[in-house]
Amino acid sequence: MFALLDDALVAHVGVNVGDHPVVLPVAFAVDPDGPDDEGTLYIHGSVAARWLTGAESTTICVTVTELDGLVAARSGFHHSMNYRSVVAIGPARIVRDPDEKAHALALTVDHMVPGRSATLRASTRKELAATSVLAVALREASMKKRAEGPVDDPEDVEAGVWGGVIPLRRVSSGPVSGADSHADVPADVVARAASFA
């Protein structure tokens, strides 16, 4: 589970707004040794984002999925996907402790580019005040994984239809410096881009 949470970059968080759920894509970070049972998953957003601040103390669901391949079976029914997913359900805790909040935001930057947070200036008080961080325990988290070829009916296999997998993975063509960026690409960014090869 922690390997998937390390590989994946986007979480889909579901919160109830009135009588229905809303599901939004967010960046996230995980602290396996965080203050919550079984580790803490952090998401963040603007303090103006009412779906986030309004979620305090409600039960939310955070789902992280990585698609690893398309499974082309011999029948429509057995078509599938190879994937890994974690579904974590629990009460949303707004992080108010300044140290935990700064830690969660640094972890989020480092999840995108390992090591980068230490190379940047500290967040200002204004930036921290403008950001809400929400924590969910990984206590009620379930992991699912499919990583195999098609599972077909024997008749369809005997009929000689092709079945197999189209494996998928994420790659990068390498860092692109901003138009106003004249410094050399730092080693952590080069390494991160290379990690998607």
Place this chain on the structure above:
Amino acid sequence: MFALLDDALVAHVGVNVGDHPVVLPVAFAVDPDGPDDEGTLYIHGSVAARWLTGAESTTICVTVTELDGLVAARSGFHHSMNYRSVVAIGPARIVRDPDEKAHALALTVDHMVPGRSATLRASTRKELAATSVLAVALREASMKKRAEGPVDDPEDVEAGVWGGVIPLRRVSSGPVSGADSHADVPADVVARAASFA
């Protein structure tokens, strides 16, 4: 929006179960000319999946996200991601018409591998009876997109810190035939794998 729904392969569907939402990754298909306003998005699952059948007539949220890059800004605060997402909210309709159901399942196969459904045997009555298909109108759908470099504070740009983007895309190493598959890889599968180059 339809271009994103064409590119993306996994949707995250949020349904309320009791007092909280559950968010699950699913395959999906879109019929821009479907029976619902602004087009229909279909998801499916086992009739035994209570989160799906229990969602009938409730308002659900289906979110489709493609991650296009990591935006490494000059401050933690301005780190971001380049992405495209659609959030569709609406009442879930269980598809009971047999023709619409077969059409939705064929669209789902063809979304994975364009053209493949026509090369496969028809679904059996037993398979159709074991599958629930759920439709959501694309009427209340909002699209978001970020596709640019970091937007930083002038002081951080002047300080000479590097900022830029790590572009990301999905590729395939090519089709892998099942161990019990002795036919040539069909042209539609070859083309689909090549589309991820």
